[in-house]
Amino acid sequence: MGSDGPFTTAQLELIRSQPALAAPPGVIANFDSPSNNNKLAIAVIAVCMTLTALCAFVRAFTRIHHLKRMRLEDSIGLVALPFFVAGTWILGTIPQNSGLFVHQWDIRVKDLETFIYDYVRITILYCVALMLTKASILVEWVHLFVPVSRTPFYWICHGMIWSNCCLYVTTIITINLTCRPRDRIWQRYLPGACIDIDAFNLFITAFHLVFDLLMLLLPHRVIWKLSLSTQQKVGISTVFSVGVVTCVCAAGRVVSAVMMKASSDATYAYSRHLLWGLAEITTAELVFCVPAIPLMLRHPNVLHRIRAFVQSRMPTRQSRENISPLHSQHDAQPEVSGREDPMYKYPWTDGNRDVNLAEFQLGRSRESHTSNHLEVRPKKYQGGILRTTEIDITHDY
Template sequence: MIGAYGAYWGTAYAGYALIYTPGYYVHTWNLHNKDLIRPLYLILIYGCCYSAVLPLIKTAILLDWCRIFVPINRSRNVFWWGCVSVITLQCVWGVLCILLLNMQCRPHEAIWKFYLPSKCYSLPDVMLTSASVQVASDITMFFLPQRIIWRLQMNWQKKIGVSVIFGVGILASVAACFRLSHTVAFANTTDTMYLIGPLLFWACGEMTCGFFILSVPCLSKLIIESGLPRSVKQSLGFGSKPSEPSYEDSEQPHRSGQSDALRSHPMRPWLKGTDTIWSKIGDEDHDHDALRNSGKSESQTSLHRAEADGRN
C-alpha cells in the first residue's frame, strides 16, 4: 500500500509537469524537436510508475479480500486461487512492463533523446498489451467476490449492499476500458503528443479507483459510525420525530422532589388514581382552612384526631 502510494505520487509529478512542458492537447507538428525531450522523459516516468502502482494496489486489494472471505482453518477455495492467479499475473507483468519500458531503446538515453543514434522497438505494442492485461484483471476482480457474497446466510437486502460495496471495482474496469480505447488510437496515429493527454487522464483515473476500492469496506463502516445517514434522514424528514412530552412527564420532577410530602399527607379516597401535585395542594389548603375556621392550633387538632382514632 505504501509502495503503491509512493509510485502514485510519481505519476502525479509527471502528469502535472506535462502541463507546462509542453502542455496537453498540443499537436506534435506545432513543437520543435528540442521541445520533445522533456515530455518524452516525463512520459517514461509516468509509464514506469503506473506499471508499479497497479500491481501493488491490486495485490493489496486481493489480499484484503482473502482475509475477509477465506477461512483460515479451511482448504483453499476457488476464490483464493483466483486471487492468487490475478496477483501473480499483475506482479509478473508489472516487473516485465517496467523492464520493457526502460529497454525500448539502446542506449537508454535515446528513449527521450531521440536524436541519438539508437535501436528501438515499437512501444505501442507494449502499451496495448498492458491495457489488455489490466482490463482482464479488473473484470476478473469484479466477479471474484460476487459468488461468495450471494451464498452468505443473510437476507437479499444485505446481500445487495455488500455486493455494491465490493462491486465498486466496476469503476476501475470502466476506466481501464477507456484507457484501452485511447491506447488503440494512440498506437495508430502520428500525432502522439496530442493523444497522450486523454491516455494519461484515464490511467490516472484507473489508479485512483484502485485506492478507492481498497478503502471502501472501511469507509462504509466509518460513515455508519459517524451518524451521517441518521443526520441525512432527519434533514430530509424521514427520521422519527420526537413525541410531545406528556403532562405527567412534565410533572415528574415535581413529583419526585415532593414524594415525601405526598406520603405524609395521604390523598382523599375519591382522588386516588389522580396522582398530581394539585391534589396535595388541595389537601393542604383544606387543612389550613379547617384550622382557621375552628380556631385551634395544629397540635390540638392532631391530638383530637389521635383520641378519635383510639376510641374507634
C-alpha cells in the first residue's frame, strides 16, 4: 500500500472524509446540503465588482479624455486592479465548493482544506491590492496638496506610504509562514507547529483601522487652511470624506477578527472576515476614484448633453414687457440697429438646439436711407432658442 507523507493513502482518505468539526449537542451534521448564505455573498461580490469597475472607468476616462496624462498614482492604482480581480474571482468560486457562511461541522476535512487554501490566496491578493491602492491615494495627495515645497504634510504622507507597504508585506510573510511545514496551514492533521494566526489577525486588523483613520483625517487639516470660501471647503472636504466608509469596513474586519479568535467555527467566521475585506478594498477604490467624478461632471460629456437637451425643452419664464411687443406686432419686421432699441429686446435663452441662420439677412434701415448702419431682419420670431452658449470656468489652487 502506498503512502502520502506520514500517512498511508488509506489513512489519509479516512482522515479527509471525517467531519471538519464535531457538531454541537443536539445538532446533526448535514454534508449534502448544508445551510449557507451563498446568495448574500454572491450579491455582495457582484455589487463590489460593479462599483470598482465603474470607479476605475471614471478614473481612466478623466485621465485619458480630459487631462490627457497619467501620473505615478494612476499607474500604481492600475497595477492594484488585477490583484483585486483575482482575489474576488477566487472568492466567487467558494460557493461552488465548500460554500460561504457554512458551519464547519457541516463539511468534511477535505472541504475545509479547500476553503482554508482559498482563504490564504484571497488574503494575500487582497493585501497586495490594498497596499498598492492606499499607496496610490497617498501619492496623489502629495501631488494635490504639496505643489512646491516639501511641507510637513509631504513627509507625513511619505512616512505613511512606507509604513503601509511594510505593514502589508509583513502580513503577507506572516500568513505564508504561519505553520511549519507550510502545508499544515490548511492540512492541520500534518505534524508540525503553527503560530496563533487568529491573534495576529486581530492585531493587524486593529492596526489597519488606526491607519485608515489617520488617512481619513490627514487631508482635512490642509483643506481647511486653503484660501477658499467656506462653501468650497465643505465641498472639497465632503469628497475626501468617502474614507469614512473604508473606516467602517475596517472596523467590521476588527469585529470579525475578534469572532475568529473566540470561535472554533472557522469556516463561518472566516467567511465574514473575507466579505469585510472585500468591502474594505472596494471602498478604498472609491476613495481613490471619487475625486475624479467632479472633473468628469464639469466637462462636456454624454450626461451633460442629455441634461442640456432636457433644459432646452423646458418652458422659459418671460416677462410681460418682453412678450407684449412681439404679440402686439406679430407681423412686424423688427429693426435692430447699431443703437440699442428698448422696444425690441429678444429673450435670449440657453439651450442646446441648432438654428437655421440663413433666414436672417442684412439690410438697410428703412427710416434713414442715408445711414450706413446695418439691421437684422428675422423672418418671423417664433419664441424658440436662438443660440446656445456654454461656459466652463475652472479654478486651480
